[in-house]
Amino acid sequence: MHSFKRVLVTGADGFIGSHLTETLVRAGYNVRAFVYYNSFNSWGWLDQSPEEIKRELDVFAGDIRDPHGVRSAMQGCDAVLHLASLIAIPYSYHSPDTYVDTNIKGTLNVLQAAKELGVAKIVHTSTSEVYGTAQYVPIDERHPLQGQSPYSASKIGADQMALAFYRSFGLPVGIIRPFNTYGPRQSARAVIPTIITQLAQGNRKIKLGAIHPTRDFNYVEDTVEGFISFLESSRSIGEEINIGSNFEISIGDTARLIARLMNVELEIETDEIRLRPEKSEVERLWADNRKARELLNWQPAYGGEKGFEAGLAKTIEWFSNPDNLLNYKANLYNI
Missing domain, CATH: 3.90.25.10 (UDP-galactose 4-epimerase, domain 1)
Incomplete structure (x- = not known):
């Protein structure tokens, strides 16, 4: 039996989100997949999922920037894996405004709704980019944060908002910080x-x-296992935890x-x-993954x-x- 009755995955249509959604369904979780609304009725990468996965999914099409839609999506969910965000660094030079709206305001919408609805666990997705160029290696979670791109700055803002809700309201949220994930379905901008x-x-x-x-690359299956370990761990709330290969x-x-x-x-x-x-x-970038080993009992298979x-x-x-x-x-x- 899993600890949660229904799990919402935001960004379920994306690269990591689709792999995570499929893995959760196969593991027996009841999953609601939040996908980005579009007029093509596309579920992103979930369109390519096997039929037996799609049949099990409760798909909600919306926009993470809309607080009312986010709250509706979270009704009846006792855990949220929040992956929805804009992630392309070059596009963040071009359109930084959208990064503030999607990454910071979108995260705030998730946190506010979780607080109002009494959600039992929120896993907020960060990125190794918040560290900027390594000041020392391997990079542990105490490394200074450096906004070296508008994308990175927006993710630092989102992470800090999540921690603020933990500290201010006791919201059961933790921050998972994957280093560079790669694998099938990844965008060609990577x-x-x-x-x-x-x-x-x-x-x-x-x-x-x-x-x-240099980068610390992580195969997507390892990243997905990191998310599930983070979700199920009783020790991840209020923590920032690197998911990296230490290579x-x-x-x-x-x-x-x-x-x-x-x-x-x-x-x-x-x-x-x-x-x-x-x-x-x-x-x-070079991850120190000791904290993930200790708190989540997670280590990379790749x-x-x-x-x-x-x-x-x-x-x-x-x-x-x-x-x-x-x-x-x-x-x-x-x-």
């Missing part, structure tokens, strides 16, 4: 799908932004590793449009170099399927 889709379409000279920064690799080395796994020669071309402004580029290769192989296999590749415009820069 670096691993950018590399794989270009190579899968036959390009051997691929366009990337800066290749010297650091540069973008350039990642590209070369993918090329090796795909058995192709690779030439990297720097595309100016993909470069972040100098002070905005996060140069180094950790270290061997685990990264295994996760990349699964990701390459998915993106190399022509039916999946059709969803991507690999020849365009996706902001």
Whole structure:
């Protein structure tokens, strides 16, 4: 038996949200999936879920920026996994206003409704981007926060709002902080799908932004297990907890590793449009995941170099399927 009668997942139509939603349903949870309303009646990535998953879902189409819709979606739910947010860093230079509305105000809507409805657990999703460039490694949860992009600043604001509701009202909320998640269905604006889709379409000279920064990549199954462990742990309320592999690799080395796994020669071309402004580029991310091990009993199944290769192989296999590749415009820069 699970601890919660009904769980709401916001952002269920997205990359991580869809994997999380499917895993929760398979594990026997009663799930309400909050998807972004659109006139196409699209459920995002959930449209591609197996029929037996879709039959079990209670889908709510709405907008996280609308407090009344958020409150309606949360009626009858005793736990919320809040993933809905705008996440593209380049687009946040372009339209920062939407990031404040979606990420900060959207989170406030979830917190207010949870407080009014007496929800038993809220898991708020943060990001490793709130740390900015590592001042020391590995990065633990006490590392200073640095808003190096409007996206990062909006997530810091959202995280602090969640903690404020915990401290001010005793709201049972905790903050999960995944480092760079990758895997099937990820948007082509993220670096691993950018590399794989270009190579899968036959390009051997691929366009990337800066290749010297390092990242701590996490296969999506590990991130999903982190969310479920966070939800079920009695020790996660009021906490900020990193979900990371504790393995650091540069973008350039990642590209070369993918090329090796795909058995192709690779030439990297720097595309100016993909470069972040100098002070905005996060140069180094490397997660300390001890707190997740201690409080959540979570550890990555795809950790270290061997685990990264295994996760990349699964990701390459998915993106190399022509039916999946059709969803991507690999020849365009996706902001």
